[in-house]
Amino acid sequence: MKIRAAFTELLRHLVLCAGALLILAPFVWAIAVSVRAPEEIFTKDLHLLPQTWAAARNYGLALTQMPLMLFLGNGLIVCTAILLCQLVILVPCSYALAKLSFPGRTTLFALVIIGMMVPSTVLSLPLFLMVSGAGLIDSYTALVLPWTVSVLGIFLVRQVFMKVPDEIIEAARLDGLGEGEILLRIMLPMALPAIGAFSIFSFVRHWNDLLWPSVVVRSVGMATPPYGVMLFQSEEAGSDYGALMAGAVIIALPMIIAFLVAQKRFLQGVSLGAAR
Structure with a gap:
């Protein structure tokens, strides 16, 4: 039995490691391309490490040839506004x-x-017609307004609130607390881990969103990070994939760092939001 249990555990870890490698492979390759010289990107031989390091060139172009800081700032403003709403x-x-x-x-x-x-892609056309009809194209409002209601967040936090005993709420009402006070002083602190997990979901989802910005954004000044890099590819970089991958790595790093910092709270929040 011990041998079977050990074999099952080993098999489980092998499957998880294979899945992790499959997910990480595109990002690892993006990093590898971002430090290569242009002539080494399309070669017959497959090497993870470049023969000639061009990290300074590629990342320098990414930071100077396109307004990457503007794109990052727009992404931060849009994602923060969406999350708060x-x-x-x-x-x-x-x-x-x-x-x-x-x-x-x-x-x-x-x-x-x-x-x-x-x-969400199914709603893109009606949302565009509504935003266009309101004259909000190429504005922060157009990027934020359609996503101010999250059914995923409502479901996740509701599941946490359902686990709070009704007796606690009834006792608070007997003590003279109103529904708003009960929500802010009793319920909200209990749901903070789930809210933290949802915040990561929301921020990453809208930070990486390419479809909606490409629909409503008309100027470079309003571009979010993924859409800005796409504009850079079509207008400035041409076939300079090293600089493009450098830009992609830069815009991905904030989300990766945020997840690593909040990983424990994220997992705790997801487990709290599980169905009863």
Whole structure:
């Protein structure tokens, strides 16, 4: 039995390592390309390490030939605004769906579940028509407004609120606390790990979003990081893939660092948000 258990554990780790290598391979190759000379990128021989290091050239071009800091700043503004709006909406909505009784609560929660099943790309055309009709094209509002409600966040935080015993809430009401005070002083602190996990989900999803910015952005000054690099490819860099990969690595690093720093809280939040 011990041999079988050890073999099962070894097999599990091998599968996990293979999956991790498969996921990491594109990023590792992007880093490898970002430090290569242009003539070494398309060669018959496959070498992870370059024969001629061109990291200074490629990263220098990425930082000087395109307004990379502007793209990073736009991404930070847009992602932060989206996250703050989502939190302002999802926290009270999650509390209402979890602990308040009102007509239509079951129907509203069913709509939340349905919303999680609808791909965001399906909504791109109607959202564009709404934003265009309101005259918001090429603005921060156009980048932020369509994503201010997150059904994933509502579902995740609701699951945490559902685990809070009703007796605690009833005791708080008997002590004279209103629903807003109960939410802020009792419920919200309990949901902070789940909110932290959702914050990482939201930030990474909108930081890496390419489709929506390419629909509503018309100027370089409003470009977010992925869309800005795409503009650089089509207008400035041509076939200089070393500089393009350097730019891609730079815009990916903030999210990687943020995840590594918040990894423990992220895993804790995901586990707290599991279904009852």
